[in-house]
Amino acid sequence: MRKKKAIVDIDNTLWHFCDVLYERLKKINETMPPPDDWIDWDFWEHYCSKEEFIYAIQDIQLNQDDERHLPYPEAKDFLATLKEHNFHIIIASHRTPASMEQTHGWLVKHGLAFDEMHLSYDKTVLFDQSCDIVVDDSPHVLEKAVEKGIMAAGLMFPWNRHCINNGYKLLENLNDILSHILVYSKKL
Numbered sequence: 001m002r003k004k005k006a007i008v009d010i011d012n013t014l015w016h017f018c019d020v021l022y023e024r025l026k027k028i029n030e031t032m033p034p035p036d037d038w039i040d041w042d043f044w045e046h047y048c049s050k051e052e053f054i055y056a057i058q059d060i061q062l063n064q065d066d067e068r069h070l071p072y073p074e075a076k077d078f079l080a081t082l083k084e085h086n087f088h089i090i091i092a093s094h095r096t097p098a099s100m101e102q103t104h105g106w107l108v109k110h111g112l113a114f115d116e117m118h119l120s121y122d123k124t125v126l127f128d129q130s131c132d133i134v135v136d137d138s139p140h141v142l143e144k145a146v147e148k149g150i151m152a153a154g155l156m157f158p159w160n161r162h163c164i165n166n167g168y169k170l171l172e173n174l175n176d177i178l179s180h181i182l183v184y185s186k187k188l
């Protein structure tokens, strides 16, 4: 049987990155709006510089293995069930390859199953004919997957909610995403 391929994001997919990022951004500018108001991808532009924003993200990712950075409770079962259903899992995160050791340590520490890791600033290079599903929260990434004919799904957030009719599935939690994938994968 052909091995199926799933590409799974980390931030705001396997853990609730946005709250930690918000705490960091508030230290730069205390008027920074909370995640509920992050209704577009560039919400931060009027509140901090691009350099400050990127540094805040990288600093969290380079310290991924912090005790406050816990995966969602369903994340472990989500990945384990994909493995049981013959998926080859590539964990793909928009982050510097310099965070490889921290990221790998976090996945292993929390028992999150995977086969490969891809850390770069363009995960869409992975989107080829061998890919079956992409799980991500970024509208840009999800749209690229749909363009390539790949089934795409993600957790629903203020920054992607308006894209609900763009050809991918946005759901409330990883259990719902898993159910959606398993129904879809029966057809593969």
Ligand SMILES: [Mg+2]
Residues within 6 Å of the ligand: 009, 010, 011, 012, 013, 136, 137, 138
């Ligand atoms: Mg993400």
